[in-house]
Amino acid sequence: MSVASFTSAATVDDALAALAAGARPVAGGTDLVVGARQGKAPLPERIVAIDRVAELSGISELDGALHLGALATHSEIATHPLVRERFTALADASAIVGSRATRAHGTIGGNLMNASPAMETGGPLQCLDASVMLQSSRGSRWVPVAELFGGPGATTAQPDELLVAVDVPAPAEGTASAYVRLEYRRQMEIAVVGATAAVTLAGGAVSAARVAITALAPTIRRVPEAEAALESSDGGEAAVAAAAAAAAAASAPISDVRASEGYRRAMAEVIARRAIEAALARGRGELVPIPASSGGTG
Amino acid sequence: MKVAATLTVNGMAYPVELDPGTSLLVAVREHVGLTGSKEGCDDSECGACMMLLDGKPVNACSYLALQAEGREVVTVEGLSAGRELSPLQAAFLQHGGVQCGFCTPGMLVSATALLADNPSPSEDDVRIALAGNLCRCTGYDGIVKAVLSVAR
Numbered sequence: 001m002s003v004a005s006f007t008s009a010a011t012v013d014d015a016l017a018a019l020a021a022g023a024r025p026v027a028g029g030t031d032l033v034v035g036a037r038q039g040k041a042p043l044p045e046r047i048v049a050i051d052r053v054a055e056l057s058g059i060s061e062l063d064g065a066l067h068l069g070a071l072a073t074h075s076e077i078a079t080h081p082l083v084r085e086r087f088t089a090l091a092d093a094s095a096i097v098g099s100r101a102t103r104a105h106g107t108i109g110g111n112l113m114n115a116s117p118a119m120e121t122g123g124p125l126q127c128l129d130a131s132v133m134l135q136s137s138r139g140s141r142w143v144p145v146a147e148l149f150g151g152p153g154a155t156t157a158q159p160d161e162l163l164v165a166v167d168v169p170a171p172a173e174g175t176a177s178a179y180v181r182l183e184y185r186r187q188m189e190i191a192v193v194g195a196t197a198a199v200t201l202a203g204g205a206v207s208a209a210r211v212a213i214t215a216l217a218p219t220i221r222r223v224p225e226a227e228a229a230l231e232s233s234d235g236g237e238a239a240v241a242a243a244a245a246a247a248a249a250a251s252a253p254i255s256d257v258r259a260s261e262g263y264r265r266a267m268a269e270v271i272a273r274r275a276i277e278a279a280l281a282r283g284r285g286e287l288v289p290i291p292a293s294s295g296g297t298g
Numbered sequence: 299m300k301v302a303a304t305l306t307v308n309g310m311a312y313p314v315e316l317d318p319g320t321s322l323l324v325a326v327r328e329h330v331g332l333t334g335s336k337e338g339c340d341d342s343e344c345g346a347c348m349m350l351l352d353g354k355p356v357n358a359c360s361y362l363a364l365q366a367e368g369r370e371v372v373t374v375e376g377l378s379a380g381r382e383l384s385p386l387q388a389a390f391l392q393h394g395g396v397q398c399g400f401c402t403p404g405m406l407v408s409a410t411a412l413l414a415d416n417p418s419p420s421e422d423d424v425r426i427a428l429a430g431n432l433c434r435c436t437g438y439d440g441i442v443k444a445v446l447s448v449a450r
């Protein structure tokens with residue numbers, strides 16, 4: 001099927017009108033257009049380009065909370081000082097997406113709406129309690145990132161809804177986070193297995209913890225059993241081991257060209273442990289370079 | 299359906315008529331007529347098609363040409379001053395960074411983007427910046443040396 005219509009939206013209202021008329025949005029095209037080139041799915045019949053909508057771009061801060069326009073690119077996110085300092089797991093994730101070119105054009109909105117269970121930013125955003133604003137000509141609503149993912153490649157958004165922004169609340173004092181993926185090479189990769197941890201330390205103890213697994217279930221999801229193993233612990237070896245084992249136990253991986261189910265299951269514990277250790281180390285003030293996955297060389 | 303558009307490539311405006319699904323690579327090679335950029339994989343794996351879009355590297359094979367309207371596109375043809383090679387291009391020749399030459403236009407474009415952002419990259423910075431560009435001939439060493447030789 002060839003593309004029958006292409007429009008370029010100048011405003012959110014333009015984009016919403018096009019979506020209401022049945023068009024699909026394209027931002028950086030690094031999933032939509034690449035997928036079509038790979039033969040995964042043809043280009044949509046009607047396309048509305050949203051990459052020029054100024055209202056959708058930019059990263060800002062309000063009282064310690066982070067506001068990402070849907071068009072914030074991975075390179076903008078990974079280099080943003082506030083993201084690196086306070087929302088570090090998200091910087092870890094965006095810093096390792098694809099290549100330099102992928103990061104220059106790939107957006108947070110496209111990453112989330114593509115809804116791959118192996119995508120990088122979903123774990124960090126869930127552990128940091130992020131929500132997205134979905135808007136259509138019918139109105140707008142906030143949806144927690146955890147509730148946005150409906151299954152592999154599927155979201156709970158309606159076809160006429162545009163993801164407008166991602167908001168991440170200010171993390172509690174003493175919170176540190178990390179995202180680690182198993183990768184076969186440092187760039188041009190997507191998580192074979194991934195894990196996110198966010199921990200809040202108070203007086204040497206873990207007062208709150210979040211753990212999420214990536215590429216280990218039909219959707220990226222948090223693991224409450226792993227979080228419980230860390231909470232109220234001293235964050236020592238035994239607690240970390242118990243949490244990592246819980247993350248592995250909650251995994252239901254698939255076999256595909258990139259890894260077998262058994263290998264993914266075995267690596268789940270290792271990667272979860274590394275993510276938790278990196279978050280704890282950052283919480284204790286130790287330097288863990290961004291991205292945590294490759295020793296800071298991304 | 300064909301759409302009339304104007305693409306600005308290496309500072310020149312080119313009127314074109316495109317199917318909306320046309321990639322930037324096909325538009326530049328076949329409609330504009332600049333064939334320096336190459337098609338290796340056609341799905342964002344190899345970097346042979348790399349161009350600059352408003353100064354940022356883009357896999358032109360997988361980018362819709364119509365999204366580039368009103369933006370500045372630079373291809374390998376735009377890196378030299380006429381027949382005068384840029385210092386980076388000359389360094390590629392000097393350091394054995396070119397063998398069959400198929401990857402070279404994309405390598406030069408990616409390296410130009412890196413040096414514009416970071417004029418003093420480390421070897422690791424260079425390798426990371428060129429990770430989206432595959433070369434099956436040189437083993438990369440000559441390419442990395444060439445880029446480092448023009449770093450400040």
Ligand SMILES: Cc1cc2nc3c(=O)[nH]c(=O)nc-3n(C[C@H](O)[C@H](O)[C@H](O)COP(=O)(O)OP(=O)(O)OC[C@H]3O[C@@H](n4cnc5c(N)ncnc54)[C@H](O)[C@@H]3O)c2cc1C
Pocket residue numbers: 024025026027028029030031032033034050070096097098099102105106107108109110111112113114118119120121161162163164188189190191341342343
């Ligand atoms: C070589 C390569 C390597 C990659 N590596 C990684 C990786 O390591 N990790 C990773 O997570 N991803 C990776 N990706 C995937 C991709 O780059 C990212 O998911 C990127 O963030 C997608 O953003 P985009 O703007 O390009 O999306 P697009 O392709 O423009 O859109 C993707 C989907 O989202 C929809 N959409 C886009 N924006 C909106 C919006 N605002 N509201 C509603 N729907 C919207 C589109 O209709 C489409 O269905 C890679 C891609 C390539 C080509």
Ligand code: FES
Pocket residue numbers: 336337338339340341342343344345346347348357358359360
């Ligand atoms: S031809 Fe575009 S990346 Fe290979």
Ligand code: FES
Pocket residue numbers: 395396397398399400401402432433434435436
């Ligand atoms: S010189 Fe032949 S592919 Fe690089």
